[in-house]
Amino acid sequence: MSKKTNKILLIEDNPELLKRKIEELSGCFTHEIDTVENFAQLKEYVISNRDDVFIALLDYYLDGAKIGENVDFLMEHKIPTIVYTKEFSKDLRDRLIDKGVLEYLIKKPNSDLSYSVRLIERVYNNQSIKALIVDNNENFRNKLASNLQQFGLASLQSHDAKSTLELLAKHDDIQIVIIDLDISGEIQGMELVEEIRENYPSTSLAILGVSPHGYNSQLSIEFLKKGANDFIIKPFVKEQLNLRIMQVLELLDTIEEKHIAATVDQLTQLKNRRGLEIESKAMIESAFETKSNLSVAMIDIDHFKAVNDTYGHDIGDSVLKFLSQQLTSSFRKKDLIVRNGGEEFSIILEDLSLEKAIEMFEKLRMKIENTIFEEGDTKIAITVSIGLFYGFEHSMESMLKKADEKLYEAKNSGRNRLKV
Numbered sequence: 001m002s003k004k005t006n007k008i009l010l011i012e013d014n015p016e017l018l019k020r021k022i023e024e025l026s027g028c029f030t031h032e033i034d035t036v037e038n039f040a041q042l043k044e045y046v047i048s049n050r051d052d053v054f055i056a057l058l059d060y061y062l063d064g065a066k067i068g069e070n071v072d073f074l075m076e077h078k079i080p081t082i083v084y085t086k087e088f089s090k091d092l093r094d095r096l097i098d099k100g101v102l103e104y105l106i107k108k109p110n111s112d113l114s115y116s117v118r119l120i121e122r123v124y125n126n127q128s129i130k131a132l133i134v135d136n137n138e139n140f141r142n143k144l145a146s147n148l149q150q151f152g153l154a155s156l157q158s159h160d161a162k163s164t165l166e167l168l169a170k171h172d173d174i175q176i177v178i179i180d181l182d183i184s185g186e187i188q189g190m191e192l193v194e195e196i197r198e199n200y201p202s203t204s205l206a207i208l209g210v211s212p213h214g215y216n217s218q219l220s221i222e223f224l225k226k227g228a229n230d231f232i233i234k235p236f237v238k239e240q241l242n243l244r245i246m247q248v249l250e251l252l253d254t255i256e257e258k259h260i261a262a263t264v265d266q267l268t269q270l271k272n273r274r275g276l277e278i279e280s281k282a283m284i285e286s287a288f289e290t291k292s293n294l295s296v297a298m299i300d301i302d303h304f305k306a307v308n309d310t311y312g313h314d315i316g317d318s319v320l321k322f323l324s325q326q327l328t329s330s331f332r333k334k335d336l337i338v339r340n341g342g343e344e345f346s347i348i349l350e351d352l353s354l355e356k357a358i359e360m361f362e363k364l365r366m367k368i369e370n371t372i373f374e375e376g377d378t379k380i381a382i383t384v385s386i387g388l389f390y391g392f393e394h395s396m397e398s399m400l401k402k403a404d405e406k407l408y409e410a411k412n413s414g415r416n417r418l419k420v
Contacts, residue, residue: 004127007049008120009056009079010035011042011070013063017107021057028117031124039064039073046077054152055123056081057116059107060092068099075100080123080152082116097238100150122246123152125253129175131155131245134164134192135210136184140234144178147238151245161187161195168200176249179228181211181219190219190226197227203255206248210234265339267317268324276338276346280396283336283350287392295349295357296389296399298407299327302415304343307380315378322373323382330364346400354390354420361386361418369416383416390420 008031010021025033034049036042039062046053056079062070074081083096084107093104103119131148133141136159145155156171158164160183168174177196181189193207209223209231220231229248232241263275271279287294301307301323308316320343327337327345336348349357365386373380387407393399410419 004124005052005054006124007032007034007052007054009045009053011037011056011062012059013037013061014059017059024113025057025117025120028113029120031120038062039070042070043073046073046079050077050079053079054127055079055102055120058083060085060096068095071096071099071101078149080150082119100146102150102242103239118246118250122249125249126152126154128173129153129249130171130173132158132164132167132171132174132177134158134160134177134183134189135180136160136182137180140180144241147241148245150238151242153245159183160185161192164192165195168196168205174205175252176206176208176245178208178210181209181223190222193223193226193228202227202229204252206230206252208232208244208248268321268339270324270327270337270339270345272338273340276336276340276348276396279336280348283348284394284396287350288394292351293354293390293392294399295347295352295354295361296396296403297347297349297361298340298387298400298403299345299347300385300407300411301343302383302385302411311378311380315375315380318375319373319380319382323368323384326364326368326371330367331360346403348396357388357390358418358420361388365416365418385410385415386418388418388420 008025008029010025010033012021012035022033022035034045034053036045042062056074058070058074058081060071060083071081071083080102082103082105083101084105085092086107088106096104102123105116131153133144133155135141135144138159141157145157148155156167156174158167162185164177168177179189179192183189183192187195189209193209196205196207207228209220209228211219211233223231229251230244232244263271263278265272283294301319304316304319307319320339323345324339327347331337331347331349334350338346340346349360352360365384369383371382373382385407387403387405387410389399389403389406391399406419410417413419
């Protein structure tokens with residue numbers, strides 16, 4: 001997954017409007033806002049900074065540019081662009097949309113601000129996801145891919161059910177699938193939606209159904225019944241497609257935010273007990289299928305109550321975040337690191353021998369012992385006790401309980417040690 005670019009390019013030759021627009025946007029975003037005031041500055045900026053910009057907000061009548069020249073320049077450099085003008089013109093709107101502009105809005109104080117904010121946030125978030133276009137018409141696929149690129153959304157293409165399912169399995173950043181009713185092969189669009197939903201729920205993957213004009217309206221109902229999030233009839237205007245995509249992806253974002261809130265410890269940003277319960281299921285299933293062992297550790301900060309009593313709970317919270325950083329930097333991305341509550345943590349590792357697991361946890365223990373926590377004038381030496389269970393059982397609670405028994409042994413035998 002590529003790194004998101006974080007800059008908004010604001011292009012406006014009226015200093016008063018420029019100031020006002022910056023004030024409006026700054027209250028809505030944490031994104032950096034760079035500005036240019038004429039066409040010469042725009043060309044110089046884009047040539048040097050194209051890869052830093054994810055969207056441009058453009059004054060159509062820009063000093064130094066022939067009519068439409070500024071738009072053509074931004075389209076040439078494939079920058080998603082919202083164009084602002086003083087008055088609405090249907091002819092101008094149609095020309096801009098045909099050129100590849102994302103949206104055309106009126107330049108007035110607070111005009112369409114909430115909609116602009118939604119568009120900007122959507123384009124920003126689209127950088128980390130992909131769309132999958134499924135249609136048996138290559139020309140339509142290419143045109144739709146170009147439209148999605150103007151929305152900041154990269155895409156993959158497929159013409160049949162087999163390649164669609166293969167692409168979904170290979171690319172876990174696909175977040176929306178746009179499926180036409182008529183596709184190549186025996187399995188048609190409606191059946192493909194149903195097959196996709198067997199493995200990809202509507203809470204994690206959006207499906208937009210498409211059918212040609214003139215098909216029975218009952219088709220839209222059937223698409224939705226099979227599991228599509230929404231439905232659109234072609235030919236459609238680009239704004240209509242963008243709005244449908246924006247709505248279904250915003251819903252997925254909301255679901256993801258709620259999932260994160262439910263499964264992530266807010267102080268440390270590690271998984272919480274609920275996250276442990278959900279994510280450990282797949283680890284147990286994989287270990288069972290491969291007949292392999294898990295390394296399940298319980299970790300406790302030694303004398304943590306004394307830290308809170310001596311330095312206060314704010315420092316105590318900082319110590320917990322400090323330890324979380326030590327844990328995250330010491331293990332692999334796929335390892336499950338959890339704050340159980342208070343000063344207690346658990347870690348579950350796959351694909352390791354007992355010797356390697358002991359080596360990793362002993363290295364962690366020594367690293368923490370030799371790293372002084374510092375905040376302002378406060379310096380604290382931190383140690384941890386670790387209990388490790390190595391093996392396999394069908395219940396994570398059972399394995400955690402056995403690791404906890406080893407943790408109790410480590411505490412009772414002097415702390416700052418590992419017991420297996």
